[in-house]
Amino acid sequence: MMKSVFTKPIRWRGGTLLCLGLWAALSFAVCSRYGAKPIVISGESMTPTLQPGEIRLAHRWLALLQGYHRGDIALIRDRDDNQFSIKRIVALPHDQLQFKNGSVYLNGRVLMEPYLPKDVTTLNPRRAAENVIELGSDEFFVLGDNREISLDSRYLGPVPGNRLLGKLRSR
Numbered sequence: 001m002m003k004s005v006f007t008k009p010i011r012w013r014g015g016t017l018l019c020l021g022l023w024a025a026l027s028f029a030v031c032s033r034y035g036a037k038p039i040v041i042s043g044e045s046m047t048p049t050l051q052p053g054e055i056r057l058a059h060r061w062l063a064l065l066q067g068y069h070r071g072d073i074a075l076i077r078d079r080d081d082n083q084f085s086i087k088r089i090v091a092l093p094h095d096q097l098q099f100k101n102g103s104v105y106l107n108g109r110v111l112m113e114p115y116l117p118k119d120v121t122t123l124n125p126r127r128a129a130e131n132v133i134e135l136g137s138d139e140f141f142v143l144g145d146n147r148e149i150s151l152d153s154r155y156l157g158p159v160p161g162n163r164l165l166g167k168l169r170s171r
Contacts, residue, residue: 045144058166073168087142097133099124122147
């Protein structure tokens, strides 16, 4: 009985396809964990900065390399429903916040927020205006740019660092 001459190349092609498939799966896992994740903006908590339906990239590697800073727009995993939200980081670990006269005070000074329209006021509905909020060693305070409708740290409290999943680059 004669052996087919195609037996060995077919196995080789199968092995090649298997290796390519494993490589693709590994690459996808690494890129989705540490790369960029496409995000479709839904909701209006970040208007006028981000518009509903707009597509942006959440850069996970950028956050890992640079860390998070005041003013960064971050992708956040919500603690209650495991969904995602996008908010602006206004305070970092160990910062102190206070809400007075429609402004955010950070470490005793008015927080300058050039990304907001001039007529925006920030109220704190949960606490009296005189109360100072002190952040812990791994807590961030986030606010939506559309302060009137945003469900953010004023209502939900500070965000632990492990819930920050990436940064959206500003255009």
